[in-house]
Amino acid sequence: MGDAIYHFEQYELDTNRRRLSHDGQQIHIEPQVVDLLCHLVEHRDRVVPKDELLDTVWHGRTVSDAALATGLRTARLAIGDSGTRQRFIRTVHRRGYQFVARTTVASSAPPAVPAVSAAADADHEVIRFCRSADGTRIAYATTGEGPPLVKTANWLTHLDLDRTTPMWAHWFDGLTRNRQLIRYDERGCGLSEWTVPSFALDDLVDDLDSVVNAAGLDRFPLLGVSQGGAVAVAYAARHPERVSRLILTAAYARGRQIRAADDAERDAADVDLNIARAGWRSQDSSFLRFFAAQFLADATPAEWDAFAAYQRQTTSPSNGLRFLEEFVRIDVSGIAHQVACPTLIIHARDDARVPVAQALELATLIPDSRLVLLESRNHLFTAADPAWPTFLSHLYNFLAE
Known part of the structure; x- marks a missing residue:
C-alpha cells in the first residue's frame, strides 16, 4: 500500500498514518475499515471485486459476506455516505465496488496541524x-x-x-x-x-x-x-x-x-x-x-x-x-x-x-x-x-x- 494523502470534499485520508480526518479533525474507525477505504481510494480507477477486498482487508481469512457488508456500511457512514446515496462508494452489481468521488493526491509528508480556538476545541x-x-x-x-x-x-x-x-x-x-x-x-x-x-x-x-x-x-x-x-x-x-x-x-x-x-x-x-x-x-x-x-x-x-x-x-x-x-x-x-x-x-x-x-x-x-x-x-x-x-x-x- 503506497503512502499518500488523498483529499475528497472535506475529507483527508492519510494512508501512511492510517488516518481519516474531516476538516482537520480525526475520525476514529476500526483498522479494517481504514484498510478497506484505503484500498478503494487507491484503486479508484477501477471496480474492485468483492474477493479482492476480502483478500486484501482480511488477509485471506475466511469471513462471511456480512463482515464485508458491515465494513462497507461503516466506511460509508464515516465519510457521510450510505448505500442509498453512494456519493463516494458505488456498488457495481455483480462486479464489486468503486470509489467515485473526485479525489486529489497530496504529498505524503505529515500535514501541519491547524490552530484550533478554545471555543472550537470545546465543540470538538x-x-x-x-x-x-x-x-x-x-x-x-x-x-x-x-x-x-x-x-x-x-x-x-x-x-x-x-x-x-x-x-x-x-x-x-x-x-x-x-x-x-x-x-x-x-x-x-x-x-x-x-x-x-x-x-x-x-x-x-x-x-x-x-x-x-x-x-x-x-x-x-x-x-x-x-x-x-x-x-x-x-x-x-x-x-x-x-x-x-x-x-x-x-x-x-x-x-x-x-x-x-x-x-x-x-x-x-x-x-x-x-x-x-x-x-x-x-x-x-x-x-x-x-x-x-x-x-x-x-x-x-x-x-x-x-x-x-x-x-x-x-x-x-x-x-x-x-x-x-x-x-x-x-x-x-x-x-x-x-x-x-x-x-x-x-x-x-x-x-x-x-x-x-x-x-x-x-x-x-x-x-x-x-x-x-x-x-x-x-x-x-x-x-x-x-x-x-x-x-x-x-x-x-x-x-x-
Whole structure:
C-alpha cells in the first residue's frame, strides 16, 4: 500500500498514518475499515471485486459476506455516505465496488496541524468504537470539555446525524455546557452494529458498561431518556460505586405489556404493538407520521415527516420491530430500590408516549429521588418547547449540588 494523502470534499485520508480526518479533525474507525477505504481510494480507477477486498482487508481469512457488508456500511457512514446515496462508494452489481468521488493526491509528508480556538476545541467531537461483552460493536462519541455527563443510548439515534437533526441538535448544545457529553448508539441502530443476537436489557446494560470503560470513566452522572431510563436505572442499581447522580426524563420502569393491569390494558398494549409491527414492516408513511406524533406531540406535520425520514436512517425495519417487542416487556421495577445515588426524575405532564404515572412510579421506587413535572405534551422536549430551558435549568442545578 503506497503512502499518500488523498483529499475528497472535506475529507483527508492519510494512508501512511492510517488516518481519516474531516476538516482537520480525526475520525476514529476500526483498522479494517481504514484498510478497506484505503484500498478503494487507491484503486479508484477501477471496480474492485468483492474477493479482492476480502483478500486484501482480511488477509485471506475466511469471513462471511456480512463482515464485508458491515465494513462497507461503516466506511460509508464515516465519510457521510450510505448505500442509498453512494456519493463516494458505488456498488457495481455483480462486479464489486468503486470509489467515485473526485479525489486529489497530496504529498505524503505529515500535514501541519491547524490552530484550533478554545471555543472550537470545546465543540470538538470524536466518534470511536468499542466491543460489548458479547462482541457487538458499539459506536460512542465524546463532545465538549469539562466534567463528564453520560447519556444512555435510546432507540432512534445516529451519532453521525444527531447533531444536525432538529429532534436532537438542541439536546447536544444544551448538554455540553461546560461538560463533556459521552453518548452512544444502541446496538442495532446508528453507527453501532445492526446484526446482533439479542436486545435484552442485560445486553443494553453491558453496552453502557463497555462505553464508560472505553472512555476511561470511573464515577459519573448518568442521564437516561425514554427507554434509556430503564437502562440507566439497571446500571445504577448494579454499579452504585460508579454512578454519582441519576437523571431520568420521559422514562419508565415497566414496558406497556408488563404494566397492563387488566384485560383492557393488555388488549390495548397488544393492539398498539400490532399496529407498530404492521407499520414498520410496510414502512407506511401514515404510520411513521403517527409514531412521530407520539414522540413530538406539538410538532408540525412537516416535522413529523422529517422525523419519519430520520427513523428510516437510524435502523432497519426488522430491528425496529425487535426494539418495540423488547421495550414493551422491559421491567426494572424489582431493582429500582437498589439505586443509591440522588436521582432527578423529569417528565412532561401530558407525555403522549409514556404516561406521567410511570414517572410517579419511578419516584416511588427510587429511595433518594425527586420528581419534577413540566407542562408539555412532548415525549422528547423540542427546541421550541417552553419546557426545554426549564428542563436544562433543573438538570444543571441538580448536577451542581
